[in-house]
Amino acid sequence: MNIKVDEIKHRDIHQDVDDFLSDYSNKNALRRLIRCFFAEGILNKNDLRFIEGNSREATLTLQGGKGILKFEDISSSPANTYINNGNIYLIHSDGTSFPVTSHERLIDLLRDSFDFHPDESGISGLKKDVGNSIRNDTNARRYRCQWRAEVADAMQQDGQNAFTPWLRWQLSIRDAAMFLDQWGSLEGHPYYPTWKSRPGLSDEDVQRLSPEFNARVPLRITALRRDMAYVESMPHVDDFHSWFAHAFPALWQDWKQRLNQQGLDETQWLPLPIHSWHLENWVKSHYADEIAEGILLTDGPDLITLPGMSFRTVLPVEPPSSPFIKLPVAIWMTSEMRSLQAKSIQMGPRISTIIEAILAQEGGFEQRLAFFREETAFHYKHAVHQDDAPGKHLSVVFRDARIYERTDGALPVTVATLFTALPHRDQPLFTELVTLSGLGPEAWFRQYVRAVTRPVIAIYLLYGIGLEAHQQNSQILFSPEGVAQGLLIRDFGDGRTYAPLLRQRGHHLQPYVWPGILPTVFEDDIEPVRMFVVDACFVSHLHELALALSAEYGFADARLWQVMKEETAAAFDAVKSRVDGELWQTERDMFMTQPWYTRSLLRMHIQEYRDYRIQHGLSNPFLIEEEETRIGS
Template structure:
């Protein structure tokens, strides 16, 4: 960031934001290095009764000093203080940037990454830091505006303000955008957008409260594969009913060109994709007359995933999930045929299960993916070219048109600092007992997630971005809303045993999502998303925010997870139940090795490592080796 032309006050704010972003990046990098055992945490030497720690670097004749390094449950290391390189001559060099830390520690890694992987990581971390700093400058102003609104309205806080002054839909989307600051806890490159300049980052990103246009072009009807839930008889009729004004403009535009709308399909295209990618990459299709880029624009809010868009109007419009040929966080965000095929299929199965199970005691609902389509040439019949010419629609009406007084809050927003300086979750806890509040929260999350997994073999990706929790006016959690099923994992034998079938998507080079043999990949999906990235992270935040004993909330989580297993024990094969219970409550937790994958330039997208299970009493599992394939 170039601060030279900024006024002194603005430059000071930008400098503070940049320093905070660098600390945030270092904290993430330290977590990844030790969690994945790229640096062996057994080498750390902790000072007695302090949170300071030393890492000997004998080849350098130096020590790396961590001023405040918390050995948290699950054997994850949370760095909250300064980091210094102390050399044999007693000189001290502050480590202020993540690239510095990589340079200092690279020769001590448990493998030898290539120069290209290291340089890509350094560049992506630097880009992430710059984007994070830019967002934090904006966040300061946004929070100030919200603080003024809270004060003038007499609201108790941000959650109360949203409940008072917004519709359920608009309030949920506001909190989703506002909560998009932190991202996945184990991604060292959580805000990487190297293909965008700073102006584009601010204009297109949810954490800037952005508004983005989506163009509704047209794809010739015989050039697409369409997947629909059974209740959707016709894509045309469905689109017209959900976007009546857009449908009228779209059909009028086609008729003005002497084209029959019945022979064409509405195809939403993100404004960046429209300007920078589709005209070049699909020039042949445009020249052949298969793809039309003219059409009406839909103003939208980008949600936390950046490329899932909520139309500003009408109020019951579905989310629109789109491909983007951008490197975001860890990969280019295409929308592959697998997601197009599987989203509506899994939605159909889960919807039937929820009807049979009464929503698992009313604790679970989903955003169904009603319709999805991708370009597939009528003669060539190949799916791959459609990965950047595709769309999936996610129904919102059932979730947002409600009269029960509940407000959905995306989980990541709970961990975000509110205008009063506390994480939003603290407003929900209020003056109550934080342990009792977390017990109820863990109950609400684990009961349906464990039940649908053990009974039906369905792994809900219940992490911070895909999960909303519905809260009452009293701040108490009541139930879950889960979204995004295109890449969900399912264990077919359990599903079939209860009378359901799920047709898998099979294509050369595409990783499967429906499994028949080992249930391990499905289980790992549940543990990583729900336990590692969601409940464990919330427990970490609450423990620090409220000064709790380190193990207290994990004991609560163990109790509630055990209760979730007990709730379905009589309906599950005893041997399977016992084995799964041990995997969740006793054995190490598998999670994705994101940093290792990045350093290896994503040669393998399914590298995992294992975290010590924080629910084991007492914790006796050794840290397992990182880098094993799932």
């Protein structure tokens, strides 16, 4: 969903542009809410009546005598997907109708038709967070109009008419990948109802800190007493101080010198990066005792970074081989407070060690899978109290970025960026890659699905590892010709693993266990790992790309899901000889014929996150009969 430049660039009055963008963002919110209401079963999709002779116009009779909602342009797609692209009207019993233009009004009209009785506080919270999303979305789109124009002008001056080749020509692979990561931060998760909500941040804070504004964020390199920290590292990191000094040589010298000038021995301290907003708005108040006791020293050098799509994972501008840094930021975004728990600190390096060994054994699954190692991490843990909980807002993960130092010509493109408008043309970025490839869109998609499903299914069936290959965690490695070659995956702290399969292959993953913390290593049932894979890779990623390609190129509803079905079946066949027969058949049936389970994000929000693992099943799109390849063919 992208704004067309031509729709706004000739307007002379700034307020007109603001009104247009605000209206666009408001409709974006309505579209997301309607999609979630039907997908999650909060509203019964069978109550939606499409008008005879018009496959895109439908009505919904409201409970409580509130009348009828009329949708002028709503489309049905596989996997219980209903996308509203038109106006909505409330029709009263006397035939009079009124437009429904606000999310508050829509929610009020629909709430009596929900399959549960929501608390007023839950409804109020949803309205507030959707409103905050609309405001932030409007501001981001205003900035994007300017940024698009600047990039398009630079491309024109360089004589380039294609975006990704221009980036390859202008920047290193690392810098191009990060530019694309920020570029793709505009749209957010496609069906998160509160996709841009950042309560507690001012408009200025959002613009100063967010990737969609091409931000630069300083980190303060504080000092945490070594005996007050738990450190987890991959085996090759023998000594954290040596590792940090190698990764950040100038920063290490500056940090070390400041400690020495205070008469302190740097070996007794750890350099802890803290996000600038988090430092001023959380750490100095919530860790005031630790600061007063000299456990945490908040003076130190600053490090300038680029925030990535997740907001709180950043990439230093210098030095050129420095790692990503993942940090806690005490801001509620999308569905949770962005802490960084001890579980992530411990499990990231542990699972990285195992995946590195697996990829060495498997040849990278035909060189289709690469990953960002989480080399080392630590969190505050008081030497006497020995409680993990206080460290969730005083912690860090260092993620190796040298995988960007590639010699194969592949450009990593974050999946969400594929859906984002090009700077010089009012089409999503994937259209440029399809054109560069010389393939038709169906053949391009088939190659894409193969590049993703082969490694994801293989590592799941062979080793029980669930890769969270959703739009934000996945980068696709594209050849210079725009063809998908493989998957570059990141973020393993909350990844899920089925331990029995891993042990069968000779690997052991030590789980993190702490009261009240949900497990990520499972012994008795593979279902939580399967759901993780289906939700991230199939629902949030491949299904969304099939929707976007179908809309862009006019495919009949089911054709690209048939391609996805064929490639998923082929991915299962590719490892069949190496997997227990019963397991293989069971898992194949679950992926190919059973409902696809995914997180119920809107329901959780309305119910104020009393349960973080509510899920719902979507109708499996692989069960749809193959339709005509093209509309009108």
